[in-house]
Amino acid sequence: MKIKVPASSANLGPGFDSIGIAISLYLTIEVLGETSHWYVDHQMTDIPHDETNMIVASALKVKPDLPPHKLRVYSDIPLAHGLGSSSSAIVGGIEIADRLGHLGLEDHEKIEMAAQMEGHPDNVAPTILGSLVVGCKVHGHFTAVKAPVPPFALIAYIPAYNLKTSDSRAVLPKSLTFADAVQASAVANTAVAALFAQDYQKAGELMESDLFHERYRSQLVPELEIIRNVGHKHGAIATYLSGAGPTVMSLVDPQHINDFVNGVREAGLKDEIRRLEVAPTGVKYLED
Numbered sequence: 198m199k200i201k202v203p204a205s206s207a208n209l210g211p212g213f214d215s216i217g218i219a220i221s222l223y224l225t226i227e228v229l230g231e232t233s234h235w236y237v238d239h240q241m242t243d244i245p246h247d248e249t250n251m252i253v254a255s256a257l258k259v260k261p262d263l264p265p266h267k268l269r270v271y272s273d274i275p276l277a278h279g280l281g282s283s284s285s286a287i288v289g290g291i292e293i294a295d296r297l298g299h300l301g302l303e304d305h306e307k308i309e310m311a312a313q314m315e316g317h318p319d320n321v322a323p324t325i326l327g328s329l330v331v332g333c334k335v336h337g338h339f340t341a342v343k344a345p346v347p348p349f350a351l352i353a354y355i356p357a358y359n360l361k362t363s364d365s366r367a368v369l370p371k372s373l374t375f376a377d378a379v380q381a382s383a384v385a386n387t388a389v390a391a392l393f394a395q396d397y398q399k400a401g402e403l404m405e406s407d408l409f410h411e412r413y414r415s416q417l418v419p420e421l422e423i424i425r426n427v428g429h430k431h432g433a434i435a436t437y438l439s440g441a442g443p444t445v446m447s448l449v450d451p452q453h454i455n456d457f458v459n460g461v462r463e464a465g466l467k468d469e470i471r472r473l474e475v476a477p478t479g480v481k482y483l484e485d
């Protein structure tokens with residue numbers, strides 16, 4: 198059995214810890230036979246091969262008595278780059294528990310479990326449901342709603358350096374004043390309304406007006422402001438910090454992709470640029 202899990206790009210600017218989009222990079226997990234102990238065969242550096250591996254640990258949180266198996270893992274999701282690798286690992290683990298344990302979990306139950314493990318639903322909800330999802334925690338439980346997908350190309354600038362989510366969260370303030378929280382959530386609310394209304398000029402402007410996290414994190418990812426400025430001249434409707442960074446994501450008019458990419462290169466940025474698609478479906482189970 199095989200499990201295919203998309204990556205995700207969270208926040209979309211002001212939707213901090215709430216909004217995310219599933220994208221066309223994948224974690225693939227092959228579940229091989231039963232063994233005496235869990236073993237994860239993979240080529241990633243500094244990632245455990247035993248039951249402490251995040252995929253196995255997540256599966257065991259859901260069903261502690263799962264019999265040990267050998268897994269083979271392939272991934273084209275860069276680790277610690279703001280493209281949701283840890284959420285994909287968690288969601289993959291939950292799917293293993295569901296399939297091997299014959300649990301018959303519904304999507305909303307998977308979202309609840311995954312978001313409880315990750316702490317927020319913005320990566321795990323699109324990874325489970327596919328496409329663009331808005332979610333939150335209310336009365337201790339997670340809930341999520343699919344939103345229309347903007348018809349723009351997703352162009353990711355993926356810096357070579359890593360940035361762990363925990364390090365990027367460490368620069369955020371512990372609290373906001375009441376007035377700042379009201380203003381930041383009003384921007385986010387209006388951005389979501391513009392996405393549902395498919396008013397992309399307004400949505401783009403509001404996606405670039407986050408007040409929750411980007412201003413604190415831009416010191417860690419100087420490429421954000423540079424690419425945002427390129428986008429204003431070369432056909433992007435919005436540029437935001439993908440997840441906790443360092444990937445910078447731009448929504449670009451498909452007719453202007455070459456202009457935009459040339460603009461990024463002319464601005465002196467030399468790391469990887471990838472055109473990604475929105476993944477319309479979330480985690481998938483494939484018989485073989």
Ligand SMILES: Nc1ncnc2c1ncn2[C@@H]1O[C@H](COP(=O)(O)OP(=O)(O)O)[C@@H](O)[C@H]1O
Binds near residue numbers: 276279284361441
């Ligand atoms: N395929 C995987 N298998 C096991 N652990 C993984 C996998 N992908 C990610 N992780 C774990 O998640 C960590 C990266 O998480 P994080 O810092 O939140 O960055 P990201 O933005 O990529 O989610 C890795 O160091 C590793 O511990």
Ligand SMILES: N[C@@H](CCOP(=O)(O)O)C(=O)O
Binds near residue numbers: 208
């Ligand atoms: N809302 C979180 C999202 C983290 O996403 P990741 O892809 O960097 O794990 C945050 O901004 O910290």
